Amino acid sequence: MKLTHAPLRLIIGAFFLNSGLGKRTLEGEAAEQLHGMAAGALPQLRQIDAARFARLLSASEIALGAALLTPFVPSLLGGLGLTAFGAGLVQLYVRTPGLREPGSLKPTQAGIGIAKDSWLVGAGLTLVLDSLTHRRLVR
Numbered sequence: 001m002k003l004t005h006a007p008l009r010l011i012i013g014a015f016f017l018n019s020g021l022g023k024r025t026l027e028g029e030a031a032e033q034l035h036g037m038a039a040g041a042l043p044q045l046r047q048i049d050a051a052r053f054a055r056l057l058s059a060s061e062i063a064l065g066a067a068l069l070t071p072f073v074p075s076l077l078g079g080l081g082l083t084a085f086g087a088g089l090v091q092l093y094v095r096t097p098g099l100r101e102p103g104s105l106k107p108t109q110a111g112i113g114i115a116k117d118s119w120l121v122g123a124g125l126t127l128v129l130d131s132l133t134h135r136r137l138v139r
Contacts, residue, residue, distance in 0.1 A: 001071045002134070008123055009078060013068030020061030026054040041095035042088075060085070079127025086120030093117070 001009065026034065034057070035050035045053060064081045067073045092114060093099055099111030107115035 001073075001075055002130070005075045005127060005130070008127065009068045009075065012082065012120070012123060013065045013078075015065070016061045017065030017069065020058045020063075020065055023054055023058035023061065026058065027051055030054075037096065038092065040097075041092040074131065075127045076131035079124045079131060081124070083121055083124030083128060086117060086122075086124055089114060089117040090121060 023034075031050040031054040035045065035048075035053045038053065038057075039045040048056070064078075064085055067081060068078045093107075093111060094105075096111075096114070099108060099114055100106065101108055
């Protein structure tokens with residue numbers, strides 16, 4: 001891991017690890033709400049029951065957080081995972097009614113919390129692009 005990647009990886013990794021650990025015991029109505037929002041944007045998720053979805057989401061957040069916090073995991077790999085996760089959240093934002101103003105990408109008050117997750121895509125792409133350009137410069 002490049003030293004310049006450390007602040008980004010540590011902060012985002014800790015955030016993801018904490019979020020995933022917080023979802024480990026999600027059940028009942030909380031799991032249903034989380035699943036319902038995700039399934040509204042990605043209808044194929046309706047095939048998974050809410051409790052299982054919450055466990056899978058928790059595990060993926062824990063895995064991504066741990067990967068970002070682990071120095072020997074390449075930034076390219078961590079960045080790809082972060083970009084994919086962030087892209088899923090952006091898709092959720094774009095496809096969920098009421099989160100954006102009609103005909104616009106501008107968030108409504110209800111959409112601000114999810115719209116700001118777009119920074120995850122930027123952070124992930126930064127790790128990926130820096131890793132790829134660093135490799136070319138070194139060779």
